[in-house]
Amino acid sequence: MSISHCFIRRDRYRISAYRLLIFLTLVSTMRNPGLLTRSYFFVRNAIERRTQTEKFIVSDKTSHDVLFSDGLMELRFYPQQDETPFVLDGDAIVPDQQQHRTPILLVPPLGVYHWIYDLMAERSWVRFLNARGFQVYLVCWGAPSKSDAGLSIDTYVNHWLSKAVEQVQEHSGQQQISMVGYCMGGLLTLLWAGAHDRGQIRNIVTIASPIDFHASHVYGKVLRWVKQSTRRVPIPEYFRDSQRFHVPGDILSVMFKMTNPLAGVVSYIDLVRNLSDRDYVTAHLTTREWFNNMPDYPGATVQQLIFDFGIKNSLADGSAMIGKHRSDLTSIRSNLLAFAGKSDNIVSVEAARKIMDLVNTEDRTFMEVPGGHAGVFAGGKAQEHTWTITADWLAQRSD
Missing domain, CATH: 3.40.50.1820 (Alpha/Beta hydrolase fold, catalytic domain)
Known part of the structure; x- marks a missing residue:
């Protein structure tokens, strides 16, 4: 698949998602506004989490x-x-x-x-x-x-x-x-x-x-x-080269998560359950940035x-x-x-x-x-x- 096709598919996905948001906004004023409003925010936060993750990262904001x-x-x-x-x-x-x-x-x-x-x-x-x-x-x-x-x-x-x-x-x-x-x-x-x-x-x-x-x-x-x-x-000469011991950040992240693999699964389930709560999503993604970056x-x-x-x-x-x-x-x-x-x-x-x-x-x-x-x-x-x-x-x- 060409790069242009990938961009077209991504744009179609966004257009469809925004149409769904508009629809949910309209129906949220109907009979069950609480449930429908939560559904709206659930979908909106789910889309932004994937397309604009940086909006949810709020670390390192205190003036200094x-x-x-x-x-x-x-x-x-x-x-x-x-x-x-x-x-x-x-x-x-x-x-x-x-x-x-x-x-x-x-x-x-x-x-x-x-x-x-x-x-x-x-x-x-x-x-x-x-x-x-x-x-x-x-x-x-x-x-x-x-x-x-x-x-x-x-x-x-x-x-x-x-x-x-x-x-x-x-x-x-x-x-x-x-x-x-x-x-x-x-x-x-x-x-x-x-x-x-x-x-x-x-x-x-x-x-x-x-x-x-x-x-x-x-x-x-x-x-x-x-x-x-x-x-x-x-100590063999092979182990005296510091380059051989250098640990890239992405590998370090995986090693850290392996110390408690179940926690990642539970965390993701909690995220899905609270996806309509923007404050929760912000806290979750900011904390996740600690372990992913x-x-x-x-x-x-x-x-x-x-x-x-x-x-x-x-x-x-x-x-x-x-x-x-x-x-x-x-x-x-x-x-x-x-x-x-x-x-x-x-x-x-x-x-x-x-x-x-x-x-x-x-x-x-x-x-x-x-x-x-x-x-x-x-x-x-x-x-x-x-x-x-x-x-x-x-x-x-x-x-």
Whole structure:
């Protein structure tokens, strides 16, 4: 079939769909307006979902200033957004007019975009923390490509996070800051603190961040077996090429979905059942964009995750070499709050809890909260648990 025929068929499809919309609009004023009106919106949303998906994507909308950029990475500042009460995920939020002294630096994972912290207006970490009286900053890791396969944890920790901390200190005028990291973002935060913190980091919050890789579900058992089987076997030259470990974003997306394949089916069924509700469709497609639109995972970073953190499980022993710097987790003195999701299929409770055995701070708290790997961070119960606990805990330690 030629391309012209494809365009003709697509146009005919749209014309037919619009005729159906007109028909439903007319009959919606008849005997059963409620049912027919819902049918109209069902069809309209179904068509727009297929033909104009971008209309439903509302992530990354909170106003911000870019303070610093370095290649792929940039640092954002989010000025206070709300001065009057507003509704956030069904709950009334009254903005705190008094600002806490200690600013917050949000650190996202690799393999996803920074806007998971600003998913939508009613499910936005930056807006929520802003309303709770915090100065909010956010690191963006950008979108690595195959040409960035050599990008390693050394760059993320020793260079980019160091720059981000310095910029937050300079912009806020405060010498001490708090850092909040989700998944790999929490791990990068801990690695930075273990290598560079000289009192700059007052508080650390980690959410579903793995430390003991051998304690995480099935793949943890596999890693333990590999370590025992290859203890005296040198790494073959073939595995030293970072290009071979580079993971494209579309492959990463499939791998993530495979951790809970049933969830995708249930989610789609729920979408069909609620297709007449435009707000529901917007929330569904925006959240789906998180899992369908993932950036590449740099090969050199994947190498260290597999060999050093995974097979050797070096972090469980308390330290790891990051470039030319040794990160010693036992040297961390910051106040620490660590979360784990009770039903997380990627990072087990035991894998996240290990940090409690390593840090030498008296003020450390570990929390198990409802949700899987994504739900513990941005699910329906996240604001009630993870978000509120984080804000309350930081508020007591930020003045």
